[in-house]
Amino acid sequence: MSRSIKRIVIIIVGLICLTELMAQSTLITGVVTDLKNNPMPGANIYIEGTYDGASSDDDGKFSFTTTETGTHILIVDYIGFETYKKKLELTGEEVYIEPGLKESFNQLKAVNITAGAFEASETKKAVILKPLDIVTTAGALGDVSGAMQTLPGTSTVGESGRLFVRGGHSNETQTYIDGTLVHEPYTSSAPNTAVRGRFNPFMFSGTVFSTGGYSAEYGQALSSVLLLKTNGLQQEDQFDISLMTIGTGVAGTKLWKRGAVTASFDYMNLTPYMLLAPQNFDWIKHPESYNGAISLRQKTGKNGLLKTYLTYDKSIFSLNQEDPDSPTGITNIKIDNQYIYFNTSWLGELNNNWSLKTGISTTGNIDNNAFTFGDYGGKLQGVNLKIALSNHLSEKIKIRFGAEYFFKKYSERYDSEQHSIHNYQEFESNMIVGFAEADIYASNKFVTRVGGRYEYSDFLKKHNFAPRISTAYKMNNKSQVSVAYGIFFQDPANEHLIYDNKLNFERADHFILNYQVLKKDRIFRAEIYYKDYHKLVKYQLSDHLEPTGHNNSGSGYAYGLDIFWRDKKTIRNGDYWITYSYIDTKRNFRDYPWEAIPGFASKHNFSLVYKHWLHKLRSQIGLTMMYSSPRYYNDPNKEKFNSELMTPYRTINLNWSFLFRQNVIIYASVTNVPGFKQEYGYNYGSFPNSEGVYERVPVVPGANRFYFIGCFITLTRKGEANQLDKLE
Amino acid sequence: MKKVVLLLTAVSIVFTSMAGGPDFQQVMGKTLAGYADCKTIEDYHNLANKFERIANVEKDEWLPLYYHAHCYILMSFMEESDAVKKDEYLDVAETSIDKIMTMKPDESEVFALKAFMLTARLVVDPMTRGQEYSFLSGNAVGTALSLNSENPRAKYISISNEIGAAQFFGNDISRFCDQAKELLEKWDDYKPASTIHPNWGKYLVSGIVDTCN
Numbered sequence: 001m002s003r004s005i006k007r008i009v010i011i012i013v014g015l016i017c018l019t020e021l022m023a024q025s026t027l028i029t030g031v032v033t034d035l036k037n038n039p040m041p042g043a044n045i046y047i048e049g050t051y052d053g054a055s056s057d058d059d060g061k062f063s064f065t066t067t068e069t070g071t072h073i074l075i076v077d078y079i080g081f082e083t084y085k086k087k088l089e090l091t092g093e094e095v096y097i098e099p100g101l102k103e104s105f106n107q108l109k110a111v112n113i114t115a116g117a118f119e120a121s122e123t124k125k126a127v128i129l130k131p132l133d134i135v136t137t138a139g140a141l142g143d144v145s146g147a148m149q150t151l152p153g154t155s156t157v158g159e160s161g162r163l164f165v166r167g168g169h170s171n172e173t174q175t176y177i178d179g180t181l182v183h184e185p186y187t188s189s190a191p192n193t194a195v196r197g198r199f200n201p202f203m204f205s206g207t208v209f210s211t212g213g214y215s216a217e218y219g220q221a222l223s224s225v226l227l228l229k230t231n232g233l234q235q236e237d238q239f240d241i242s243l244m245t246i247g248t249g250v251a252g253t254k255l256w257k258r259g260a261v262t263a264s265f266d267y268m269n270l271t272p273y274m275l276l277a278p279q280n281f282d283w284i285k286h287p288e289s290y291n292g293a294i295s296l297r298q299k300t301g302k303n304g305l306l307k308t309y310l311t312y313d314k315s316i317f318s319l320n321q322e323d324p325d326s327p328t329g330i331t332n333i334k335i336d337n338q339y340i341y342f343n344t345s346w347l348g349e350l351n352n353n354w355s356l357k358t359g360i361s362t363t364g365n366i367d368n369n370a371f372t373f374g375d376y377g378g379k380l381q382g383v384n385l386k387i388a389l390s391n392h393l394s395e396k397i398k399i400r401f402g403a404e405y406f407f408k409k410y411s412e413r414y415d416s417e418q419h420s421i422h423n424y425q426e427f428e429s430n431m432i433v434g435f436a437e438a439d440i441y442a443s444n445k446f447v448t449r450v451g452g453r454y455e456y457s458d459f460l461k462k463h464n465f466a467p468r469i470s471t472a473y474k475m476n477n478k479s480q481v482s483v484a485y486g487i488f489f490q491d492p493a494n495e496h497l498i499y500d501n502k503l504n505f506e507r508a509d510h511f512i513l514n515y516q517v518l519k520k521d522r523i524f525r526a527e528i529y530y531k532d533y534h535k536l537v538k539y540q541l542s543d544h545l546e547p548t549g550h551n552n553s554g555s556g557y558a559y560g561l562d563i564f565w566r567d568k569k570t571i572r573n574g575d576y577w578i579t580y581s582y583i584d585t586k587r588n589f590r591d592y593p594w595e596a597i598p599g600f601a602s603k604h605n606f607s608l609v610y611k612h613w614l615h616k617l618r619s620q621i622g623l624t625m626m627y628s629s630p631r632y633y634n635d636p637n638k639e640k641f642n643s644e645l646m647t648p649y650r651t652i653n654l655n656w657s658f659l660f661r662q663n664v665i666i667y668a669s670v671t672n673v674p675g676f677k678q679e680y681g682y683n684y685g686s687f688p689n690s691e692g693v694y695e696r697v698p699v700v701p702g703a704n705r706f707y708f709i710g711c712f713i714t715l716t717r718k719g720e721a722n723q724l725d726k727l728e
Numbered sequence: 729m730k731k732v733v734l735l736l737t738a739v740s741i742v743f744t745s746m747a748g749g750p751d752f753q754q755v756m757g758k759t760l761a762g763y764a765d766c767k768t769i770e771d772y773h774n775l776a777n778k779f780e781r782i783a784n785v786e787k788d789e790w791l792p793l794y795y796h797a798h799c800y801i802l803m804s805f806m807e808e809s810d811a812v813k814k815d816e817y818l819d820v821a822e823t824s825i826d827k828i829m830t831m832k833p834d835e836s837e838v839f840a841l842k843a844f845m846l847t848a849r850l851v852v853d854p855m856t857r858g859q860e861y862s863f864l865s866g867n868a869v870g871t872a873l874s875l876n877s878e879n880p881r882a883k884y885i886s887i888s889n890e891i892g893a894a895q896f897f898g899n900d901i902s903r904f905c906d907q908a909k910e911l912l913e914k915w916d917d918y919k920p921a922s923t924i925h926p927n928w929g930k931y932l933v934s935g936i937v938d939t940c941n
Contacts, residue, residue: 042770044777046784051755053781055774077780079820130856235863520810569809613855618898662897 026090029063030097032056032076040078040101047088048073066090080104103444105395110444111474115484115514115527116213118151121206121229128523128566135201137609138622139653139671141708144207145186145197148226149626150607152527152562152579153211156628156649157600159680159699161194162186164600165211166531167558167585168223168508171493175226176218178307178345180361181406183382185226187289188337188367190319192683192699193281198313198339203295205231211562212510212529213484216435216451216468217388217400222490222508222533230307233297234260236716242266244710245273247289259298266291273707281702282320284332289315304348312340324685324695326372334370339363357388357402374416380494383407400451401436410494425498429459429491437468445474455489457505459497464489464505470512482514492537492550499539500550507534521568531558536589545686547591556587556595576610596642597632599681602649604629618659622669625652633681636694650676663714671706678704752786756924760795763928769806772799783824790828790835791924797824797841798928804848814852821845836876837926843868843885847892854896865889880918881929883911888936905940912937 032043039060046053052066066072069090074097076084081101088095120129133147140146145163149156155164162170175185177199186195206229210218218225234253242249247268254261271286291313298306316336323331345359360383367378388402411426437451448471456463470484489505491497509532517524536554539547560583568575582604588595610623628649634642655669672678682696689695759782762775776799783792800821804814822845828838843865850861866889872882887904894901912933920927 042773042777044780046781049785051781051785053777055777058770079816130853132856235860520812616898618896659897662893662899 024069024092025065025067026069026092027063027065027094028074028088028097029094030061030099032060032062032078032099032101034081035100035102037100040081042078043099043101044075044077045099046075048075048085076101080106080109105441105444107395107398107441110441111447111472111480113447113449113470113472113482113484114480114516114525115470115472115482115512116210116510116529118148118209118211119207120209128525128564129207131201131205131207133611134207136611136620136622136655136657138624138655138669139626139651140624141196141669141671141706142201143197144199144201144204144226144228147201148209150577150579150609150624151209151211152564152581152605153224153560154581155583155600155602155605155631156626157631157680158194158649158678158701159192160600161189161196163224163226165224166529166560167556167583167587167598167601168531169598169600172221172223172490172508173226174218174221174224175228177228177309177343177361178230178359179217179227179357179388180343180345180359180386181220181363181382181384182341182361183363183380183408184339184365187315188335188339188365188369190317190321190333190335192321192680193702198311198341199228203230203309204228211527212531213468213470213486213512215449216437216453216466216486217402219433219435219453219455219466219488220406220490222488222506223531230295230309232305233258233299234262239715240264241713241715242710243713244268245708246270259296261294261296263294264292277703277705277707279703280700283317284320285316285318285334287315287317289313300346301348304346306344306346308342308344310340310342312338314338322683322697324683324697325687330372332370332372336368336370338366338368352391354389354391357386357390359386360384373418374414374421377411377413379409379411381407381409396441398439399437400439402434404431404433404435406431406433408494410498412495412498427459427494427497427501429457429497431455431457431459431491447472455505457491459501460491460503460505461501462504464507478519479515479517482512482516484510484512484514486510492552496537496539496547496550499547503537503550504535504552506536506552506554508532509534523564523566525562525564527562529558529560529562531585533557533587533589536587538589539591541591554587554589554592556585556589556598558583558585558601560584571612573613573615574610575612576608578609579605579607581605593641599631599633599642602628602631620657622655622657623652626650631681634684635682635696636684636688644681646681647677647679649678651678652676660711663716665712666710667712668707668709670708672704675704752782752789753922753924755782756791760924766802769803772803772806775799776803788831790832790838793824793828794838794841794926797821797828797845798926800824801841801845801848805851811852814848818845818848818852821848834875836872836879836882839868839872839875840879840882840885841926843872843882843889847885847889850892858896862889862893878918880911880915880933881926883907884929884933884936887911888932891936901940905937908933908936908940 032040034040041056041058041060043056045062047066047068050068052064054062054064056062072088072090074086074088076099078101082104084099084101086097118128120131120134134144135142137147137150148154148163153166157164160170163173164170165173175182185198187198189195208227210225214225234255237255238253240251247266249266251262251264268289274283274286293311296308300306318334320330320332322329341363343361347357349355363382365380369376385405388400390400392398407430409428414421414423433455435453437449439447439449441447451468453466466487466489468486472480472482474480488508492503492506511530512527514527533556535552536556537550537552538554539550542548560581563580566577583601585601586595586597606627608625611620613620630645630648632642633644633646635644651672652674653671654673658666660666678701680699683699684694684696759778766772766775776796779792779796783796786792800817804817807814825842825845832838846861846865846868850857869882869886872879887907891901891904915930
């Protein structure tokens with residue numbers, strides 16, 4: 001080796017030693033905590049721009065060395081927390097730090113206002129119910145309102161089938177689809193026969209059932225709103241066939257670029273079923289109905305979605321009912337109903353973080369009913385237009401405001417050749433509405449929603465302003481409290497408005513306190529409320545039983561406690577929820593002579609819903625048990641008004657869904673398995689008989705039990721999809 | 729003159745090695761070796777943190793993000809009962825996958841990983857998510873295979889999805905068992921692009937083959 005090369009080697013070795021000297025290392029240690037000094041394991045601590053770093057251990061401690069020198073930035077990252085940054089002088093001397101991390105604000109993970117609201121949605125967030133829970137509830141028989149009756153705050157009113165919420169009449173609950181109002185959401189029925197919701201629950205991917213204190217975006221409901229969100233864009237072409245003991249249906253979906261169309265047709269005829277299964281009613285023509293629907297989905301622009309839905313249905317039936325007012329003791333009733341509903345909505349984002357929601361819905365409902373003594377016809381046309389804008393003023397403040405227009409035209413006619421009566425009445429009403437609301441987050445843990453709603457009705461020539469406020473506070477990871485207060489207005493019912501346009505809005509004030517604990521797969525919820533009714537419509541009945549002298553002098557109250565407990569954990573493959581509602585309510589409205597407990601309220605309501613997945617049998621079995629304490633009915637033979645007790649309502653329903661093939665589901669259900677006697681009070685004659693006694697007939701359900709068997713087949717290209725979310 | 733050139737070369741070598749710090753390949757290799765020591769969720773979390781640190785420096789490299797997401801998906805599978813946590817882990821994985829998608833829109837491995845993530849979403853709540861997520865995962869696998877029909881990880885996820893669905897519906901799985909056996913036999917024929925490119929999955933396939941037998 002030449003001398004020069006030797007020299008070079010020496011220089012290199014020297015340089016390497018020098019760099020080693022220069023690259024002195026610094027030890028960095030510390031503890032990562034949150035602002036409350038709780039240790040945070042798994043935080044990522046590192047020097048910016050280098051690989052040097054470590055993760056914190058179970059006690060939040062960390063330690064690592066770096067060969068960097070000079071001024072550097074130390075970063076601490078932890079998901080859900082704001083990034084911590086600190087300038088460090090690296091000199092070789094040990095550095096000790098205690099970073100305290102601040103929780104970052106994330107509206108998606110922040111506290112939710114829970115007062116009054118039951119939400120069922122597919123979102124990843126912990127929700128109380130999933131859409132599938134609604135359709136797999138035994139006894140609900142594919143009826144959204146039927147499933148909601150297993151939630152606290154509702155009373156089961158068997159002779160009606162509608163939703164009665166917290167001492168409110170069923171017409172105090174309104175249904176909205178994709179933000180716009182649906183008139184007549186229930187099928188038409190004869191007196192004292194139960195109705196069903198018109199809309200197929202499989203259309204919806206999100207449901208919010210509010211039992212009070214809801215957003216200023218919704219109005220015209222004194223008690224409750226049911227907000228239904230239709231499904232988004234379908235994923236693949238498919239064809240569905242339903243074969244049921246009560247009818248049959250087909251539906252087809254065709255996709256194109258960023259859009260899809262679905263068309264369906266259903267035909268129901270209860271004749272074969274009702275001839276086989278014992279019935280309480282004397283049917284002349286068994287219920288028969290046709291339904292056709294078409295829906296369109298189209299994505300627009302970057303993230304807009306246009307939804308259109310059009311449905312038409314016609315239903316007819318005829319039966320004989322016992323009637324103390326009829327000389328023969330029997331009245332024949334023929335029901336002929338046609339219903340058309342159209343809804344279009346567009347949801348999308350505009351510039352500068354504005355999002356726009358617009359919608360229009362129109363409803364047409366035509367009843368052509370015939371009774372033994374005359375023909376009754378009712379016609380309703382309704383339009384609702386809505387536009388709502390929302391924006392984030394800042395990360396923590398979200399505002400929403402908008403305007404609405406309601407049009408309603410309602411007419412009734414009654415023709416009786418026998419009594420030479422030809423009555424026709426109608427009214428038309430326009431209403432304009434403005435609403436505004438802000439969600440203000442103080443932190444992830446505390447949110448306040450303040451809003452108000454203004455309505456003007458040209459028919460009543462009255463306006464109202466309804467303030468709403470609600471808050472929620474999260475005490476820890478699991479529990480939270482939420483309170484809500486609001487004033488709610490509603491037009492008097494159509495049957496009253498048709499007599500008088502000098503009426504005012506009816507009003508209810510809600511006060512709600514809610515407590516909720518949410519632990520892995522277990523939910524406990526308790527809510528107390530007080531509801532104050534003012535300006536309820538009252539009238540007297542003339543000698544001919546015509547309502548007269550309408551005024552707004554009625555009032556009432558309701559207070560109570562609602563409990564909900566759901567547990568998906570204790571029983572393997574099992575899932576159950578238990579609800580209990582206590583209510584104390586009285587009101588003086590309609591033709592009540594004084595304040596009384598209304599006939600639609602039962603003091604104690606209990607329900608148990610259980611679902612069990614049997615893996616080997618590829619089956620889900622469901623059980624629903626319900627009990628409602630006796631309701632009151634009025635016996636005109638007694639002096640006291642509304643003083644007689646019915647039998648309590650009891651039922652046990654069972655269902656079974658079986659995945660026969662990947663794309664074939666067989667479903668069976670039976671209601672009131674033990675055959676409990678169900679009787680909903682008595683229907684009394686309008687006038688006393690020759691002995692001065694009002695005669696009566698019992699009000700009973702159409703059948704003691706309802707049996708259902710269906711087979712649902714889905715055809716797709718791949719054959720993988722099924723109607724799993726089509727059980728029931 | 730010669731000496732000067734040599735000297736300069738030597739000096740430049742020394743300084744280059746100093747300035748460049750540890751080599752990316754080398755660090756990745758060392759970090760990947762960490763998989764062997766991972767037993768608990770915390771272990772995977774710590775490993776994910778390491779990949780995140782590398783990703784923060786190497787802004788143009790997709791592999792650190794890939795493994796970051798991969799760790800979080802495994803964490804979701806390992807979490808026993810807390811469905812909210814499972815989804816939170818997958819949210820992290822999804823964020824990383826979305827980032828890679830903008831860097832490498834045509835990488836078969838990324839679509840395979842996305843399919844893996846979507847299957848993990850399905851597993852959180854099969855009753856409600858089954859239909860939607862089996863479709864989404866199947867779609868991602870399809871894209872992965874269309875970009876590289878030989879990708880053994882895409883094949884694995886496809887077989888594992890099919891078996892999961894068949895078991896759920898009580899159908900025969902022997903067809904998929906045969907596919908798994910074949911995949912296992914030929915696993916080593918597939919050569920990853922480099923030593924730090926995705927190479928996981930053989931163990932999982934042999935797990936399927938074991939349960940089949």
